Amino acid sequence: MKMKINNLILISILILCKILLINCSCEHDWQCGNTPYTRCRTNKTVIDQYDNRIDIDKVHGRLFFTVQYPDEFEKRVVSIPVDGSNGNDVISHSTLYGQSTYQIIQGLIQYVGPISKSMVINRSVRIAGTTANIFFSNNTFGNELTWTVPGNFIFDEINNIQWTCWPYTNGVYKGKIGEYNNLGSQLYSGVVVAIRAYQSSLLIQDGNGSIRNGNLNGPHAVISSLPMIFQDSNMGIFDVDDSSNRIFYTSKSDNKIYQVLISSTNQKKVILDIGFIPTFFKYHNNWLYYQQGGKIVRVSTNGDNLPQILFDSSSTVGHCICAQGFTGSSCNQCDTSKNIISWVNGIPRCIPLASDGNPITCDFNYQCSPYNVKICKEIVLSGGNKGCST
Secondary structure (H helix, E strand, O other), X not given: OHHHHHHHHHHHHHHHHHHHOOOOEEOOHHHHOOOOOEEEEOOOEEOOOOOOOOEEEOOOOEEEEEEEOOOOOOOEEXXXXXXXXXXXXXXXXXXXXXOOOOEEEEEEEEEOOOOOOOEEEXXXXXOOEEEEEEEOOOOOEEEXXXXXXXXXXXXXXXXXXXXXXXXXXXXXXXXXXXXXOOOOEEEEEOOOOEEEEEOOEEEEEOOOOEEEEEEOOOOOEEHHHOOEEEEOOOEEEEEEEOOOOEEEEEEOOOOEEEEEEOOEEEEEEEEEOOOOOOOOEEEEOOEEEEEEOOEEEEEEOOOOOOOEEEEEOOOOOEEEEXXXXXXXXOOOEOOOOOEEEEEEOOEEEEEXXXXXXXXXXXXXXXXXXXXXXXXXXXOOOOOOOEEEEO
């Protein structure tokens, strides 16, 4: 009787996964609900090199990062719950199509927001170097924002405003979101590392380990002339908590993450001391999130400072996810007016169309036009990606 009950529970869980397409752990595609549009992925790699970063959708409580699966050429931007409730609840937001002779696509820099569902992607352009580009929710590249990787952006989607910290030009800019090579007007000039929105203020990290108090609307000023909130010459990166007036930052001198109160900056508290400091971290609801050695980790800023692993490249526990380029609760949405569906060995992928009507990447000659003029072949120096070419 006990075995029958256990079997019944297992069957019920599988049915629930199939009906609701919730991301339970899995071993096979058929356990994920709408196969072949849903797939079970047991092997994965968090791509935390190349200045790739994490970001948080605070509206929906999702943590974004870059991952790659071994049988897929393209990297993906995926998300998991920020609360660590289910590391198998993985949503694929973008398949990073478009690698070519001239550009190598690295991964996520920053999420724009839940309205557009766009993101900023880090790509390396041959000869020119690294750039930051808008990547739309339909898996296609949009406008180039900055040459060289930016410090970071602040996005206000409701009012269509973008603040850009661009160390390359020693400036902070205010403009419209995603305009091609147009960051708008310069708000502040001087050496700058990063910016953060704090209530109605704009906190600016300068090149001397100081955090200075600016204004989201200006007027224009030299950064070094702004009021200084806090200084540590060994400061690496920082983030801020609006609700409790706390600044968090890494120290390059002792590999620790510290917390200071804006109202009392002479008192520091150690948040993380594991002999390692992340190259980038994000704060959200009393937790700091970061990447370390193929893992997505968080550590509490209140009390227990033991790191908690949310997602681990080395774990063999599988998770369900949509096939490449597909979206929707059943993972079967692909706008065929802007994409093609390509089937390889019984597995589909939704591939965006380029401006010439050909797919950004291809699998077969018949997908290319003009027929018998262009064929599907490996793109030179692309690392193995295919495209339509003569």
